Amino acid sequence: MPLRTAPSVKRGKIPEATVARLPIYYRALTQLFERGETRVSSEELAELTGVTSAKLRKDLSHLGTYGTRGVGYEVEYLRFQIAREMGLNNDWSVVIVGLGNLGRALARYGGFGSRGFQIVGLFDHDAKLIGSKLRTGKSEIEIMPATDLARAVKQLKARLGVIAVPAEVAQKVCDDLVKAGVTSILNFAPTHLSTPDGVDVRRVDLASELQILAFHEQKKNEEKSA
Amino acid sequence: MPLRTAPSVKRGKIPEATVARLPIYYRALTQLFERGETRVSSEELAELTGVTSAKLRKDLSHLGTYGTRGVGYEVEYLRFQIAREMGLNNDWSVVIVGLGNLGRALARYGGFGSRGFQIVGLFDHDAKLIGSKLRTGKSEIEIMPATDLARAVKQLKARLGVIAVPAEVAQKVCDDLVKAGVTSILNFAPTHLSTPDGVDVRRVDLASELQILAFHEQKKNEEKSA
């Protein structure tokens, strides 16, 4: 009978590289949990997520010692600990600015609205879109005018913002979001955003990703012909 | 009159971290070029792209010595060198699999079809979509049945594939793409893909990005209340 002893929670700060992998582990654990698995070894979980088992163990060791030597990890327990560490038990309000092709896809994207994230505001500049409603997961939300951004976002108390507008206006939108109290931004516009200290920006750049692949692809060809 | 001396092209391999930043520099240089700027210093370009000037210079030094001390870099020349290094002068054929919300947005996304990347095939599983046409940049392309994937992609000779299908079928699609000769994959499905050696996979994970932001957001709150 594995009696759960007090989890030794470590309070050093977690390396950024580790933080970036926690969502991957979380997802794999969720899958295992839904499949009814109760235990998993670092080897198996590493296989599922595409990392090495040593890296996985070191990553987890930054959260605390949640495994059992000779046995492995309890799926549900480890999953909960990661969720807690990542703040997924809290509820996060998110606004999306820009509802072109990409913005609409993001708004409708299920994985976005799921677990912990709730889309509470949609904004666009285009008069043809304003007032129309969009289904985002469970609820329907009306698209509001971008001119209202700063005021409306402040009222919604959202601290996470998604920018899916053209590069030319991204900085302006970013400034408005920051003014409204947003302190974390996911930027899909292909441009660098400058923000004051204390505001995090993560960029997702579709064209860059393709270019990086093309670079490696080219290297493969050079090798072949060499 | 700055007579252009033979560029000393360095042939060591370029660090991965540098490769990931080259597209950013390239975009900023394109912008400067279109604005009519002919010269830029590492300090200015660093500011524009959100890196430090030392890092920028070191990155560029891996490509060759394309700057002039006391002066800076010639915008057009440097831009060309980066493009060449990244294989953007070649033309890359890309196929997209999965034309749900996200896939359609990607297909229509201008920055994708631009400079060097041409979407040559669209595939989906859904009978309602098959046969319909989608405008991707300049041309219209018909959506083809996913059952035809391996055969059709081989015929199209595409080596870059974009996966925008649900996680459950992503590995199957990936296997088919690899079978068809695709050697670089951009994966939007929230799951790890296993591939044979020689096939590169880059993952873009929207939910993970939000979760990483939420993690830091939580840390900010803890600090405040501490």
Place this chain on the structure above:
DNA sequence: AGAGATTTGTGAAGAAAAGCACAAATCCCC
């Protein structure tokens, strides 16, 4: 209860990336 088989957690070593600081090269102006 003890021997043998697993599997974690982690120090220590190694590799990669970032940051520093300054010599070398160029320009400008008198």
Place this chain on the structure above:
DNA sequence: GGGGATTTGTGCTTTTCTTCACAAATCTCT
């Protein structure tokens, strides 16, 4: 043509990330 002002390119240092390898902890079987 020489002195002062810029700005690159890079050796060196520091930091961060990854990998290795093994002791410690647990389980199983007899």
